[in-house]
Amino acid sequence: MTQTLDYYASEGLSAVFYDLVSAHDPALKGDVAFYAQRIPRGSWVLELGCGTGRVGLPLAQDDRAVVGLDLSPAMLQRAQAKRARLAAEVAQRTGFVLGDMTRFDLKTEFDAVIAPFFGFSHLPPGEARRQAFACIARALRPAGLAVIHAIRPAVFAAPDRPHPEQATIDVAFNAEGERLRLFVADVSYDPARARFEQVLDYVVAAADGTARKRSRERLHYFVSDLEGEAKGSGLVLEEKVSPFNDIGEMWLFRRG
Numbered sequence: 408m409t410q411t412l413d414y415y416a417s418e419g420l421s422a423v424f425y426d427l428v429s430a431h432d433p434a435l436k437g438d439v440a441f442y443a444q445r446i447p448r449g450s451w452v453l454e455l456g457c458g459t460g461r462v463g464l465p466l467a468q469d470d471r472a473v474v475g476l477d478l479s480p481a482m483l484q485r486a487q488a489k490r491a492r493l494a495a496e497v498a499q500r501t502g503f504v505l506g507d508m509t510r511f512d513l514k515t516e517f518d519a520v521i522a523p524f525f526g527f528s529h530l531p532p533g534e535a536r537r538q539a540f541a542c543i544a545r546a547l548r549p550a551g552l553a554v555i556h557a558i559r560p561a562v563f564a565a566p567d568r569p570h571p572e573q574a575t576i577d578v579a580f581n582a583e584g585e586r587l588r589l590f591v592a593d594v595s596y597d598p599a600r601a602r603f604e605q606v607l608d609y610v611v612a613a614a615d616g617t618a619r620k621r622s623r624e625r626l627h628y629f630v631s632d633l634e635g636e637a638k639g640s641g642l643v644l645e646e647k648v649s650p651f652n653d654i655g656e657m658w659l660f661r662r663g
Contacts, residue, residue, distance in 0.1 A: 409623045410623065411606060411623045411624065411625050412622060412623065412624045412625070413624065413625060414607075414624045414625060414626040415458075415479040415481055415482055415624075416481070416624070417480060417481040418622075419481075419609070419622040419624050420609035420611065420620065420621075420622035420624075421607070421609060421622070421624050421626075422459075422479060422481035423481075423485075424580075424587050424609065425458055425459050425461070425485070426459055426461060426485075427576075427578065427580055427587055428576060428587075428589060429461055429524065431576050431578065433651075433652055433654065434524070434525075434558075434651070434652065434654040434655050435524060435651070436651050436652070437650065437651045438462065438523060438524070438556065438651065439461075439462050439465050439466070441650055441651075441657065442462060442523070442554065443465075443466060443469055445552065445554060445659070446466070446471065446518070446519045446521075446552065447518075448470040448471060449470060449471065450471050450472070450517075450518035450519055451471070451515075451516075451517045451518050451519075452466060452471050452472065452517060452518065452519045452520070452521065453473075453474050453476065453513070453517040453519070453521070453546055454466075454473060454474070454475045454476065454521050454522075454523065455476055455477075455508040455520065455522040455527070455539075455543075456476075456477055456478075456508060456522055456524070456526025456527070456529075457475025457476060457477045457482075457483075457503065458475075458477060458479070458482045458485075458486065458524070458526075459482055459485040459486045459489060460475055460485075460486035460489050460490065460501070460503070461523075461524075462521065462523045462524075463475045463486075464486075464489055464490065464493065464497075464501060467493075467500055467501045468493070471500070472500040472501070473502075474501075474503070474504060474513065474517075475501070475502070475504070476503075476504045476505075476506045476508065476511060476513075477504075477505065477506070478505070478506070478507055478508075480505060483503050483505060486503050487503055490503070508526070508527070508530070508539050509530065509535045509536075509538040509539045510538060510542065511542050511546075512542065512545060512546075513546060515546075516546065516547060516551070517546050517547060517548065517551060518547075518548060518551055518552070519547075519551060519552045519553070519554065520543045520546055520547055520551070520552075520553045520554075521553070521554045521555075522553075522555045522556065523556050524556055525556060525557060525558050525628060525655065526556075527539065527555045527556070527557055527633075528557045528558050528628040528629060528630070529627065529628060529629070531600075531602075531629050532601060532629050532630075532631035532636065533636075536631065536633070536636040537636055537640070540636060540637045540640035541640050543640070543642065543660075544642050544662055547642075547662040548662070549662060549663075550661060550662060551661070551662045552645075552659065552661060552662075553642055553659070553660040553661075553662070554657060554658070554659055554660075555633060555657070555658045555660070556655055556656070556657055557630075557633060557655060557656050557658060558603075558628055558630070558654065558655055558656075559649065559653060559654065559655060559656050560601075561653075562603075562654055563596050563601070563603040563628070563630050568594070570591075571590055571591070571592050571593075571608075572590075573590070574588040574589060574590055575591055576588065577589075579614075583613075583614065584613075584614030585611060585612065585613060585614065585619070586611070586612045586614070587609065587610070587612075588609075588610040588611075588612055589607060589608070589609055589610075590607065590610070591605060591607060591608075592608050592623065593605070594606075600629070601629050601630040601631060602627060602628075602629050603627065603628045603629070603630070604625060604626070604627040604628075605625070605626045605627075606623060606624070606625050606626075607623070607624050607625075607626060608621065608622070608623050609621065609622040609623075609624065633658050634658075637660060641662055641663050642660040642661070642662055642663070643660060643662075643663055644658065644659070644660055645659045645660060645661045646659040647659070
């Protein structure tokens, strides 16, 4: 029986191939440019669920200072490796911290806090999200901007049934012709809990198609009213937009 791992577990493949998979994800087309347009150069930015630095490092290269926070050591290891390859002046204005977005206090105020690529949607509705909003508000300077990328509820309500034998991604990733093949093994939606779950199979295959490594990993998201959960935190919803496609929504809050 295949063991099912938590997403981004150190022994899995999702962290290893995060950048490759995200480069092919239509939900992310244009997201880095969106943050860059909303956050002026020279700003001090906190990225929650920063992963490999996919968003934060380009913002730093474009003259912002960025601190990234994430729960996954495997993801942060890759972020640190990418940071080490940056020009010295860019690396000096970036940093990464192991931490939980529901209970952090970095003892400083930021011009902007961002939570890209549905990272906030991993949190169950209720207390965890209220705690996260309180932490975000505490981390922002007065009138500071918070941007949260969440999946639209309609995407959950009627999930497409998977085709376990049909790869959603099949792409070569090195000079030897090895390929990453990504399959959706299962999806489910629990309306009572507003909980959506995917089980994904990562397969590393040789150029001839022979499977060399496999990893089955579980990923879940929750839907809720972010505006309602932000009440009492000091954050006020300013705008909600779907700038790339109908998969996700950008929620923009301002600290009062």
